[in-house]
Amino acid sequence: MMKWLEERYDLSDLKEFAKKKHVPAHKHELWYYTGGVALFLIAFQFVTGMILALYYVPYFEQAHKSIIEIVTKLNMGWFFRSVHHWGAQLAIGFLFAHLFATLLLKAYRKPRELLWFSGFILMGISIFFGLSGYFLLWDERAFAAVRVATGGLSAIPLIGDTIKAFLRGGIDVTGETLVRFYAFHVCVLPMATLLLLVIHLALVQHHGMSVPISQQGKESRPTPFFPNALYKDAIIWLIVLGIVVTLATLLPPEIGIKADPLAPPPENVKPEWYFLFLFQTLKLFPGDILGLNGEVIAVMLVVLAMGFCFLIPFFDRKSHAGQRSSVFTLIGTLYLAYFIVMTIVGYFS
Amino acid sequence: MKLDYSLVTRRTFLNTLFGGWVATFCAGSLYALWRGAFPTLGKEPDFVVLNAASDYLEIPPNSTKPFAWGGKLGLIFKRSDNTVVALKGVCSHMECNIVYKPENKRFYCPCHKGWFDEFGKNVEGPPPKPLEFFEYRVEDGKLIVHKQGIKVELPKA
Numbered sequence: 001m002m003k004w005l006e007e008r009y010d011l012s013d014l015k016e017f018a019k020k021k022h023v024p025a026h027k028h029e030l031w032y033y034t035g036g037v038a039l040f041l042i043a044f045q046f047v048t049g050m051i052l053a054l055y056y057v058p059y060f061e062q063a064h065k066s067i068i069e070i071v072t073k074l075n076m077g078w079f080f081r082s083v084h085h086w087g088a089q090l091a092i093g094f095l096f097a098h099l100f101a102t103l104l105l106k107a108y109r110k111p112r113e114l115l116w117f118s119g120f121i122l123m124g125i126s127i128f129f130g131l132s133g134y135f136l137l138w139d140e141r142a143f144a145a146v147r148v149a150t151g152g153l154s155a156i157p158l159i160g161d162t163i164k165a166f167l168r169g170g171i172d173v174t175g176e177t178l179v180r181f182y183a184f185h186v187c188v189l190p191m192a193t194l195l196l197l198v199i200h201l202a203l204v205q206h207h208g209m210s211v212p213i214s215q216q217g218k219e220s221r222p223t224p225f226f227p228n229a230l231y232k233d234a235i236i237w238l239i240v241l242g243i244v245v246t247l248a249t250l251l252p253p254e255i256g257i258k259a260d261p262l263a264p265p266p267e268n269v270k271p272e273w274y275f276l277f278l279f280q281t282l283k284l285f286p287g288d289i290l291g292l293n294g295e296v297i298a299v300m301l302v303v304l305a306m307g308f309c310f311l312i313p314f315f316d317r318k319s320h321a322g323q324r325s326s327v328f329t330l331i332g333t334l335y336l337a338y339f340i341v342m343t344i345v346g347y348f349s
Numbered sequence: 350m351k352l353d354y355s356l357v358t359r360r361t362f363l364n365t366l367f368g369g370w371v372a373t374f375c376a377g378s379l380y381a382l383w384r385g386a387f388p389t390l391g392k393e394p395d396f397v398v399l400n401a402a403s404d405y406l407e408i409p410p411n412s413t414k415p416f417a418w419g420g421k422l423g424l425i426f427k428r429s430d431n432t433v434v435a436l437k438g439v440c441s442h443m444e445c446n447i448v449y450k451p452e453n454k455r456f457y458c459p460c461h462k463g464w465f466d467e468f469g470k471n472v473e474g475p476p477p478k479p480l481e482f483f484e485y486r487v488e489d490g491k492l493i494v495h496k497q498g499i500k501v502e503l504p505k506a
Contacts, residue, residue, distance in 0.1 A: 144445055148460055151444040169388050172420040176388065262415050262422045264438075264448035265459050283461045287442070287477035295442055295477050 022222035023208075023229045026215040031101035033236050034094050039201075040237040041091035042193065044244070045129075048084040049186070056136065058182035060175030063138040064258040071255075082248035088130060090244055092274050095126050096339070103332040107210035108312060109319040115207065118200045120310050125189055125196070130272060132185040138178060139256030144265035145275070146181070147173045152282065155299040174261070213324050276346030277339050278302060283349070309335060394419045396495035398503065402487045406433055413438075413449040416494070422446045423483070423494065428467050429454065435485045435494045436469060441478035456480065 005011065023032075055074055057066040070077040099119065102108055108116035135146045150173065154164040169176040211219060223229050256266070271279050285298035308315070318325035351358040357365075399405060399416055408414050411429040415422055415438065422438035426449065440447050445460035455472070456465040464473035469480030485494045488503060495501045 144460055147445060148443040165390055166386060171390055171392065174420055261420055262417060262438075262446070264422075264446045267459050269445075269459055279461070282443070283475060285475055287463075287471050287475050293477045294475060298475075 018226045019224075021225040023225055024211045024219050025221065025223045026211060026219045028101075028105060028212050028215060031097075031105065032209055033233065034098040034101055035204075036233045037236055037240050038091055038094045038098055039197070040233075040240065041087055041094060041244075042126075042197070044087045044241070045084065045091060046190065048080050048087060049190075051080045052084055053186055056182075058136070058179055060138060060178050060259075063136060063178060064255070067137060067255055071252075078252060079248065082252040083244055084133075085253040086244045086247040086251075088133060089247075089273075090240065092126060092130055094240075095123055096274070099123055100332070100336050100339075103309070103312070103335065104329060105210070105212040106316065106319040106325065106328065107212070109210075109213075109316065109322075110313070112203070112207050112210055113313040115200065115203045116313055117310070118196050118203065122193065122196050122200060125193055127274060129185065129189050129193075130274060132181040132189070134272060135178065135181045136185065137255055138259050140259055140263065140266050141256050141269055143173065143259035143261070144269050145271045146177065148271070148279075148282075149275070150177075152295075152299055155293075155296045156303060157296070157300075172261070213319060213322065270346070273343060273347065277342035280342040280346035280349065283346075305335075391419075393421070395499050396493060396501045397423070399492040399494065400490075402490055402492035405492050406487070411451045411454065418483075418494075424449070425485075425492075425494075435483040437481040437483070439481075440476055441471065441480060442474075442476040447480070 002011075023029075052070065055066065055070050055077070057063055067081070071081055072078075102116065102119065131146065131149055135142045150164050150167045153167070154160040156163070165171070167177070167180070168174075169180040270276065281302060282295075282298055285294040287294045289297055312328070312331075313320070316325055316328045319328060397416065397418060405414055405416070405425040406427075408425065408427050410427050410431055413424045413426045415424055417423065418437060423435065424438040424447075425433065425435050427433045438447050439445070440458035440460065440463055442458065442463050443460055445458050447456045447458045447463075447465065449455075450457050453464075454467055456469070457463070458465075458474070458476065462474045463471065463476040465476065465480050466472050469482060471477065471479055482497065483494050484497050484499075485492055487493075491503075493501055493503070
């Protein structure tokens, strides 16, 4: 087989590349596996999603029923729905770990700003993946969540209403919104993910792994990528796969009562865990702050905080110059602490 | 190559021509995509006509009855003093449907724990504005619910 290829293509460059590729070794290197795990889980979601897409009916009258049929009648249907659900949960979890590790280890600093931007956008896409995928259930909770998420965006001045209409495909959350979210979930977002992922990975390849400022000069001998780092990756991926399958088997996700636009949302309705920090923030703000609309202030603060985080490579001048930057370690820690505390408060409220 | 009496070289001329063509093409395509991505937006109704007005008006005091206000929830609400009002059952915060709690004599939004009193005033939690009330009248046994300040005349059959 190799011989067949080698007779037709010159593979010496590739072989040379595989031999030369090394990754830095230092005491924070474990965090660098989170990105690989996220990559693995995204691939896993692509494959399991393809199976589900063969049977799901994206029409408001049949969507809910088609999921019940996938789970009850289709061969292995319960399994694929369940692993797709848990794969998504873990993917978002590892993406957050990856993002916060990058933030705290300042891996976004020069020259890797574009890596940070592409990764940040991928994080946003993944969250939107989560929201749109979860809406496809067309149950009461999903309906309330999408009403709030799309309704909240309209609090952004000037462009809010346009975004809301674009996402909803109308003035209300209706069956048309379901078709739209289906199209986002199975077509627009996967394409965007592929494109950005290729850019993200090409950039990783181009720059090599970042070494945290604190570890510079202290690293041990770099690890060869083939096979040492790859094997480590593979081991972790296999463990993660085991966790996904175990969770999927022991804790299959529920599906609520079919959505009814005129019914009140269920008591103490809550979004998925990765929205809890936003949900809790919205609950925190009173309707009226010194005569101003509290909702608009809350949404604007969230947008500003996210904007600042997105542009952080430009604000952090010290790590840009290769110095330790304790102010931004503090800022990063604050972001992480806010996320964790609000998620926990939201979960138990 | 540039002719003596020409302002630009042939290369600049062709690049400008070609660049302009590409820019126009892109702008047109983007505009078409933008238009296509947006459906024709409907609007909220100005009024709805409900058959059997008595079903709505003769509910017990301190209770509500839902009706469809376009795609949104509308509520006929009889206060404990027997006054009947019609309102939009949508929270002014994040558009979740509200629910009436007879024991508190208040409306409640389960999404972010917002409360409104019997007169729709936002009294607790995040809602920034009061609830929206409608007007109504009864005609030939039908209940016509309409937005405030709008005159509705039904065609005579």
